[in-house]
Amino acid sequence: MRKQKKGCDVPDATILRLPLYLEKLKLLQAIGVEDVSSRQLAESLDIKASQLRHDFHYFGGFSRPGRPYQVAKLVPALEKIIGIAEPVHSIIVGAGHLGQALANYQNLDVQGFPIKGIFDVNPKLIGLDFRGAVVQDMDEMEAVIDKEAVKIAILTVPAVHAQAVTDRLVAAGIVGIFNFAPMDLKVPANVAVRNERMAVGIMSLSFKVKCILQNSEEKEEAEDL
Amino acid sequence: MRKQKKGCDVPDATILRLPLYLEKLKLLQAIGVEDVSSRQLAESLDIKASQLRHDFHYFGGFSRPGRPYQVAKLVPALEKIIGIAEPVHSIIVGAGHLGQALANYQNLDVQGFPIKGIFDVNPKLIGLDFRGAVVQDMDEMEAVIDKEAVKIAILTVPAVHAQAVTDRLVAAGIVGIFNFAPMDLKVPANVAVRNERMAVGIMSLSFKVKCILQNSEEKEEAEDL
C-alpha cells in the first residue's frame, strides 16, 4: 500500500516556517550564494539548526550527510512542497479598502498567487481598475472561478456577509480561503481556511507594550528611592 | 519583595487567545448575555474549557468556584490585561496602498488604537485625507510621537526602508511596532515587534490546498480502478 498523504502530515509550526525558509533562500539566490548549511540558514532566521533539519526531515532528502544544501535545488523543492511550483490562481472577494490594497499589492502575483478577478456587490466599485484587474459584479464570480480554475479566494467582505459568500465559494469549487473577516467560517473538510486577524496581532502587541511600560515605571520608581 | 512582572510572564499561545476571548465576550455583551461558563465560551471558540480556565489562571480571580463568569466584569478585566483599557495612541508609517487601507479601517480606532498620524516621504501622498487623518511628511513624525504620546507604530513602508524608519521610531520613544514589511527588524529589548506576514499566511494556506488537491486526485484514481 502506498504511503498516504505524501508529505502532508506535518505540524502547523513547521508549515509556517516553510515560507520563511523559502524567502531567505530566494534572497541568498539573488546575491549569488550557491551553498548554505543548516547552521547558516538557521542563524539568519534566528532559529536552531536542528529545528531546520528536523523540519526538512518531514520531506526528506534535500542533501546528503556531509554536504551543505544547494540553494538552486532547495528553492524549487520548497516551492513544490508549499504548492506554488505552478501559479495558484486566486481571486479577491470584496473590493473595499483592504481588497483594493491587496489588489495593488503586486507581491501576491510574484509569490505565486496571480489575481484572476476582484468582485464586489457595490455598483460604485464595479469597473474600477487595479493593476489591470477590473472589479466585477459578484454575479460573475462563479463563472470566473470555473473558467480560470481558481483555487484560492481572498475574502475581504464585511463579517456579516462572510459566511454567505463562503458558501458560494465552496459551491463553486474553491479549495482555500484566506479570510480577513473577523469571523469563524464554516466549511467542509476538503476546504482549507486561513484566518488573518489583524486585531489579534495588534492586541498581542499591545499586551507586550503594556508590560514594557509597567516594567519601566517600576524601574523609575526604584531609581527614585 | 513584590512579585515581578505582574501578569506578564505568560506564554505567547495564551496571549494570542486573549483577543479572541475579548471579541466573543463583547459579542455576548452586545446581545445582552450576562453570565457565561468556561464551557460555553470555550465551545463557541472551538477550544477546551480547561484551556480557557488555564489561560485565565495566569491572571487569576475572574470568578469564584461554582459561579460562571460575569460578562460585564470579564470584558473590562481582559481589556486591562491586554492593555487597551485606555486608548493606545498609534501612527501609521507609510501611506501606500496598505497604509491607506489601514487608515481607512475604522476598526483600529474602535478596538482601542486611535490613529494620531499617517506619514510618508512621497510628496504626492502628503496632504491626502483618510477619515480625518491627513498624510504628513515623515519629518513631522518625531514631533507627533512626542506631542501625542504615541506608543505604537504600524509600519507599512517598503522593506528596504523598514530598518532605518524603525531606528527613528525607537529613538523617538515608540514602544511597539506592528511590522507589515517582510523583514526582521532589529530593536532593543524594551521595544516589542509583531510581524504581520501575509506571505506566510497565504503560503501556509497553499500548502494545505496542495494536500487537499492531491488527496482528491488519489481518490478519483481509486474510483477509476
Place this chain on the structure above:
DNA sequence: TAGATTGTTAATCGATTAACAATC
C-alpha cells in the same frame, strides 16, 4: 441536597533541542 461550576494541580501530548552515526 444534587448538579454545575471555577481554580488549580497533575497527566498527557506535541514541539523543540541535543546528540551522534554516517558521510563528505
Place this chain on the structure above:
DNA sequence: TAGATTGTTAATCGATTAACAATC
C-alpha cells in the same frame, strides 16, 4: 585525515488536556 555537515533518533521542554477539591 580532521573538521564540518546532514539525516535521524532520543531527551528535553512547554503547552494542552484531564482530573478533582472547593464552592455555589
